[in-house]
Amino acid sequence: MVLIDGKKISLELQSEIALEVKDIIAKGKKQPHLAAILVGDDPASQTYVNNKVKACQNVGFKSTLIRFETTVSEQKLLSKIDELNNDDDVDGYIVQLPLPKNISEQKIIEAIKPSKDVDGFHPVNVGRLVLNLPTYVSATPFGIVQLLERYNIPTDGKHCVVIGRSHIVGSPMSILMAKNTKLANCTVTLCHSHTKNLKEHTLNADIIIAAIGKPNFVTADMVKEGAVIIDVGINRVNDASLAKGFKLVGDVKFDEVSKKSSYITPVPGGVGPMTIASLLKNTLIAAKKEF
Numbered sequence: 001m002v003l004i005d006g007k008k009i010s011l012e013l014q015s016e017i018a019l020e021v022k023d024i025i026a027k028g029k030k031q032p033h034l035a036a037i038l039v040g041d042d043p044a045s046q047t048y049v050n051n052k053v054k055a056c057q058n059v060g061f062k063s064t065l066i067r068f069e070t071t072v073s074e075q076k077l078l079s080k081i082d083e084l085n086n087d088d089d090v091d092g093y094i095v096q097l098p099l100p101k102n103i104s105e106q107k108i109i110e111a112i113k114p115s116k117d118v119d120g121f122h123p124v125n126v127g128r129l130v131l132n133l134p135t136y137v138s139a140t141p142f143g144i145v146q147l148l149e150r151y152n153i154p155t156d157g158k159h160c161v162v163i164g165r166s167h168i169v170g171s172p173m174s175i176l177m178a179k180n181t182k183l184a185n186c187t188v189t190l191c192h193s194h195t196k197n198l199k200e201h202t203l204n205a206d207i208i209i210a211a212i213g214k215p216n217f218v219t220a221d222m223v224k225e226g227a228v229i230i231d232v233g234i235n236r237v238n239d240a241s242l243a244k245g246f247k248l249v250g251d252v253k254f255d256e257v258s259k260k261s262s263y264i265t266p267v268p269g270g271v272g273p274m275t276i277a278s279l280l281k282n283t284l285i286a287a288k289k290e291f
């Protein structure tokens with residue numbers, strides 16, 4: 001079994017991005033700039049956004065964090081988005097999700113200028129992904145295909161089972177894995193909460209991508225010997241023995257599934273760090289105006 005080290009690959013990618021930034025600046029061009037909007041004080045969202053901002057510093061990007069109270073109006077948020085859309089210094093920006101219930105996430109996402117939507121959430125960018133056109137692939141799916149590539153894990157003709165159909169991970173992941181590219185070219189089965197006999201599908205999978213947000217959901221009896229296991233879950237489970245009061249566990253029961261797998265991502269340290277590297281890569285693409 002090979003443990004896929006997402007932290008190491010993420011740092012490698014960040015070093016490559018940092019070299020490109022040096023080159024851009026040496027040519028007298030402006031420093032790439034990522035902005036992030038964070039609404040409210042959800043601890044997990046704060047951690048994610050802080051990590052994104054920190055990563056910008058590591059690679060030499062300029063970053064701007066824009067914070068709003070949970071009570072912010074949709075209108076106020078939309079006017080900030082309009083400002084960022086028209087700010088030539090900002091190459092790309094993200095609005096951290098989830099947003100408070102009184103704000104329409106869809107309306108906010110659709111207000112983002114597609115050329116600055118480095119999360120790849122805008123319907124134009126999702127459509128471009130479906131049509132195999134150059135686009136911003138959302139960070140988690142992009143991170144996963146980069147992990148498969150860096151570990152030389154064959155995908156051509158393989159059966160990939162994606163569990164979960166969220167807009168952020170499961171749906172774009174299934175599209176990406178089915179594409180005729182050197183990074184994918186799989187036969188894909190997209191499973192979800194209404195899938196009957198889930199185990200019948202997963203037992204046939206060469207690659208399982210678990211993105212359901214349920215701790216320890218994928219167990220050894222669901223997995224074929226030698227399968228590649230990608231665990232997207234980051235679930236907080238109470239643990240009174242730890243000072244912070246919780247631990248992070250994935251969607252895969254790591255101890256038992258790892259024994260049957262050929263490759264597996266740990267939680268933490270697997271897919272998570274890759275999402276940051278992907279966001280930085282998308283921001284670099286935006287700064288270079290590649291499409």
Ligand code: GUN
Pocket residue numbers: 094095096097098119139140168275
């Ligand atoms: N919430 C969970 N994951 C993400 C992400 O990749 N981008 C944004 N904007 N919000 C998220």
